[in-house]
Amino acid sequence: METTVGQHSDSSMRQVVYRQFGERDVLQVVSSDMPSPEDRQVLIRVHGAGLNPIDWKTRKGLGFVAQQIESSLPWTPGYDVAGEVVAIGDGVATLAPGDRVMGMIGFPLNGGAYAEYALATADELAIVPEELDLVTAGALPLAALTAWQALFEVAKLESGQKILVHAGAGGVGHLAVQFALARGAHVIATASAGNRDFLAGLGVHEVIDYHTADFADECYGLDVVLDLVGGDTGKRSLRTLGENGMLVTIPTVTADEIVSAAEEQGLRAHGMTVRPDVFHLDEIAELIEDGDVKVHIEKAFTLGQVAQAHELLEGGHVRGKLVLDCR
Structure with a gap:
């Protein structure tokens, strides 16, 4: 009614x-x-x-x-x-x-x-x-669970590994970089120049301005790429992976073509759809309580x-x- x-x-x-x-x-x-x-x-x-x-x-x-x-x-x-x-x-x-x-x-x-x-x-x-x-x-919840599941369930990110997060200042991105930092990873993010200070303030180690630099020239041997952009950016990111590295791509519309491109090059890429998980949310809440995530x-x-x-x-x-x- x-x-x-x-x-x-x-x-x-x-x-x-x-x-x-x-x-x-x-x-x-x-x-x-x-x-x-x-x-x-x-x-x-x-x-x-x-x-x-x-x-x-x-x-x-x-x-x-x-x-x-x-x-x-x-x-x-x-x-x-x-x-x-x-x-x-x-x-x-x-x-x-x-x-x-x-x-x-x-x-x-x-x-x-x-x-x-x-x-x-x-x-x-x-x-x-x-x-x-x-x-x-x-x-x-949705953005945090997307970041958490991509990093820790799919990519199995560990302390000391190097990760590139595309669109690091966005909804999923700004949480992903903080989760990766809390886990002890070396974090690189792409962003526009206007978000450099924001990301540096979160603790990101290197910020690449995608308007002025090509991340594919700047990064190599990465353990993980979190691709929140999709399409051509996702495909070009495959060049930055180490031989055991993994790319996780979030936009569903281009996931299949990126995964196929990875297979052709003998590399690992996965698409992902977020799912509700209250245990993950509890872990995320703890990081917020501890001041590690904003x-x-x-x-x-x-x-x-x-x-x-x-x-x-x-x-x-x-x-x-x-x-x-x-x-």
């Missing part, structure tokens, strides 16, 4: 929906009935909902999620959430009302984070460290500014993360 946005009643909430795929103008804020948690679910009062590239691609009808949800529109986007537990369903023993939580929820087909309240299963949620405010925490928010938007948020998101070149402040 939806009503147009207007007066709040106690049992209603505002959420973003789209009824068809398209440009940013398909994003609408509507008033809906507040959901109730079912078995093993919790209801979260959302403070922060992170924005990720998959959000705008799906909205445009691109990619695997769009194909799956096409027949079940209207849909509320968003997989990244942080907030306060306000109600729990049966069978939830690990969380209680008042807990500060974050997680990657409803992935891939349910979404639901762009809202004042969201449902999640208890096993999707980690406790937010006191050091992190809940709006900022909302921007963390989440950088370039800009926060209200729910009503969601179209502007998507405009910035689609343009790329965001430093760190964008977030919706849903309070």
